[in-house]
Amino acid sequence: MRSTLPASLLLALGCLSHCLAQTDASLPKLPHVDLTNVDPSVSPCADFYQYVCGKINAANPIPPDEIWWGPAEELQNWNRAVLHQILEKNKAPDPARSPNEQKIGDFYASCMNQPAEGELAEIQPILERISAMKDKRDIAATLALIHSSFGRAWEGSDNQTNVALLGYGPGADYNDVSRVVAGVDQGGLGMPGRDFYLKSDDDSKKIRDQYVTFIVSLLKLTGVGDADATRDAATILRVETAMAQSHMDNITRRDPNKVNNRYTLATLKALTPAFDWDAYLRGLNAPQVPLYEVSSPDFFRTLNKLLTAEDLATWKLYLRFHTLRSAAPPLGKAWRDASFELLKTLLGQQQQDPDWRRCAIAVDHYMGEALGQVYVAQVFPPESKARALKMVKDIESAMGRDIDSVSWMQATTKKEAHQKLAAVIEKIGYPDNWIDYSSLSISRDSYLANVERATAFELKRQLAFIGHPLDRKQWVMTPPTVDAYEDPQTNTINFPAGMLQPPFFDAAADDVLNYGAEGAIMGHEMTHDFDDQGRKFDVKGNLRDWWTPEDAKQYEQRGSCIAHEYTGPVPGIAGVEQNGKLTQGEDTADNGGIYLALAALSEDLKQQGKSLDDKDAAGRTNLQRFFIAFATGWCDQIRPEAIRTLILTNPHSAPFLRVNNVVANMPEFQKAFGCKAGDAEVHAKQCRVW
Ligand SMILES: [Zn+2]
Structure with a gap:
């Protein structure tokens, strides 16, 4: 890797290896939030998704080997390109490789060199x-x-x-x-x-x-x-x-x-x-x-x-x-x-993945924490981890203030909610303790045999958890994954390093853009702890009803507003309808997440002597910039076949709903863009749980 900046300056910027990877010419270009990409011919109050994503999507048709395409997929491909470099470097038999490097390198080599007739x-x-x-x-x-x-x-x-x-x-x-x-x-x-x-x-x-x-x-x-x-x-x-x-x-x-x-x-x-x-x-x-x-x-x-x-x-x-x-x-x-x-x-995918990508995905799938260790050392520096952790902590504080401020919860329920919030473990980037692969044998000879041995290894590792206390520190996603998750039983929120990259989390961007794009995702996971599933688990992660009957009723009313709002046909998809009861938890998290991110940002700006009303050189307020960054993360295009399968099997709403329904529930959005009652992005009945 080469860089045009001297190392001392890069250190001063606080992103040495991060910046090196991002400027590596052999890697694909990472997208960044670009506020000038909005489409001025569309009113944000009529269709905010189209206002932010229309031009971006038109300029980025779905490649034939993708089923959906947008910032998350571009980032995932960038991550895979980083993995590709790591694996290419380790694929040749070299006694200088560490035991993990031998395993990931030989696994990759066995995949790339598989005989044409198969095994x-x-x-x-x-x-x-x-x-x-x-x-x-x-x-x-x-x-x-x-x-x-x-x-x-x-x-x-x-x-x-x-x-x-x-x-x-x-x-x-x-x-x-x-x-x-x-x-x-x-x-x-x-x-x-x-x-x-x-x-x-x-x-x-x-x-x-x-x-x-x-x-x-x-x-x-x-x-x-x-x-x-x-x-x-x-x-x-x-x-x-x-x-x-x-x-x-x-x-x-x-x-x-x-x-x-x-x-x-x-x-x-x-x-x-x-x-x-x-x-x-x-x-x-x-x-x-x-x-x-x-x-x-x-x-x-x-x-x-x-x-x-x-x-x-x-x-x-x-x-x-x-x-x-x-x-x-x-x-x-x-x-x-x-x-x-x-x-x-x-x-609806038109073309298969190139071999290198298929094989990199396989190594990530079967030996993700061996490959992930090298990945985070290369592209996720301690400064990124510290900044992301501060954002998550600030979002947790915003959740605490939200619990205090809601009028529909009684003091006893609020007390339990605060205890649960205080017990949340936030995991950033990668595990504290990596999986020990020393008992897994990987050879260059047979890809299929490597897959069998890696499956047996992981099954044995999984079964060894039985009979022991739940391990709150283990991860179910690998570090290069572009995703995040909440787990109500471990009471954890988890953010793999793979998603703490541009355009979601950008070391070069200010807090406003980072809270809009990544903070809303952090708030989403935080809200899951208190969505219609998460709220049924207590401070310890046990399934226990800690709600007063009246508070539970109030909650259900708010939840059913969301479930109703997200139920209905999806444009262009025949034969199936989105069922808001399937997506209720995710939709609650989307709606709550952006509120929490906005509240945390507002507090952080205040501490810096700034405000959401401050304008940039182009005249955009910070509030507008926040919402544009939020929507940019969802500028996804999905093949109709995939949307149909998604509606039937997946609890997440289609991307345009994840933008348009969310902002249409928010008075803050209407204030930002001057939307009025009767506009499409001002729902007559505005739903809010958190
Ligand atoms: Zn979710």
């Missing part, structure tokens, strides 16, 4: 084990082998755990987070959620047809003939559809009280007597545990019926296909091509 031979032992099953009682032990090799059986999504049959992993006891127990989740579907099996509109049928084509393609790649593959695909779809019918829907799934279903091993066995739990747990090497939290007992009742009713041949077929599906991306090019055809239909 089907590597998974033959699992396929043979499936073929050799003599009895349906063998399904459980075979499933344990599959879950130990591919997929993430411990990781649930908003809809299901995305592996064969069921999910299994550690989870804090909802009633008592001081102990980690076992979580058992609905799974078994190869499409992203139950609606994809059950809806009858034309797009849903088209997706199902493409899914059948995908199943046929994978089976044919293992030598199955055309007619057999077609018949087998119909069988697999039939079994999965039966599973989907009993899946808990993703709105019910948002209620922690609905997924807190408590079983012992004995009652779990009674729930699904056709599944040999002892063999499955033995196969995973899972520790003994007094409590199994079963997200959706109805699913397991149905699974039991299916295990009884369907014959062994059908289950062999099902497990064979799901092994291939879970292993498909690292199996080889033909497998990726088949998966990509399905991805095109589901998300």
Whole structure:
């Protein structure tokens, strides 16, 4: 890397390695908030999203290998380019590499150098084990082998755990987070959620047809003939559809009280007597545990019926296909091509990722904290961490003032809310203690074998949490991730270094822009602690109702205003509507987050002798600059196929709603841009929770 500035000056600016990376000509250009990009032909009071994003989006069409495109994706690609440099530097066998550098470098090399024909031979032992099953009682032990090799059986999504049959992993006891127990989740579907099996509109049928084509393609790649593959695909779809019918829907799934279903091993066995739990747990090497939290007992009742009713041949077929599906991306090019055809239909992506990016993503996915250590050393200096931490602390203070100021909460509830707020742990950038990968062996020989070993390593690491107190310091996102999260059970808010970069967090920008773009995200995570899910957890992270009945009623009224406001059709997308009950938590967080960021900024400006009314050289007030920076972060374009999938499976609203509905609820926005009652960006009924 080269720089035109002497090191001493860079140190004085406070961003040595950060600035070096940002000026590295071999990396893509990072976007910054540019206030001159607004479209003066659009009134901010008519459509603020279009006012801020119209010109930016028109100048940045979605590249063919992206499903959505905007500042977050540009930043993610920049992060991946940094990872690419790190991996290229470490890919050659060199005895001078550290143990972690050897692992990430060889993992990457095995991915880049995979033979063109793929590595089907590597998974033959699992396929043979499936073929050799003599009895349906063998399904459980075979499933344990599959879950130990591919997929993430411990990781649930908003809809299901995305592996064969069921999910299994550690989870804090909802009633008592001081102990980690076992979580058992609905799974078994190869499409992203139950609606994809059950809806009858034309797009849903088209997706199902493409899914059948995908199943046929994978089976044919293992030598199955055309007619057999077609018949087998119909069988697999039939079994999965039966599973989907009993899946808990993703709105019910948002209620922690609905997924807190408590079983012992004995009652779990009674729930699904056709599944040999002892063999499955033995196969995973899972520790003994007094409590199994079963997200959706109805699913397991149905699974039991299916295990009884369907014959062994059908289950062999099902497990064979799901092994291939879970292993498909690292199996080889033909497998990726088949998966990509399905991805095109589901998300609209036109072109696959270049190999270097696909392989960098894989190393981040499987060994994220080994790669992430090098990433943060290179692009996330202590000064950035300190500045981000101060912002988060100031936003927490703003939350405290907000709790004090609301008129609808009584003193007892406010007291509990303050205790909960005071106990929040804010994690910035990267973990204090990195994962120790020393027991994971990575070689240059086989990409698929590396994936299997890394999956087994992570499963073992996850299962080791069971039986111990919940670890509040561990992360579920890797450092280069452009995202952030809140976890009500650990009572933490977490901001990976990957998102503490421009245009969201910009060492070169002033507080106004940073609070607008990144502060609103920090406030979003803070608000999650008190959204319609988060508020059900107490200071310790336990699921406990600490609200007076009257305060809870007041809260629900405010929440339903938001849920109603965000429900309705999405322009250009037929057959599905956004359901505000699914997105309520995220929408509450979006609305609360910007208020908190604005309150924290206002306080910080006051301390600096400045104000929100101060103007820049172009005559823009700080309040206007704040809102423009906020909206810039959401200048995302999404392919229609992806929006449709998002609406059905994801609790986040479409980007234009994340701007327009939020500002239309804010008198501060109307003041900033002189909007009047009757303008589109002034909602007649303005919703506010926090
Ligand atoms: Zn969120």
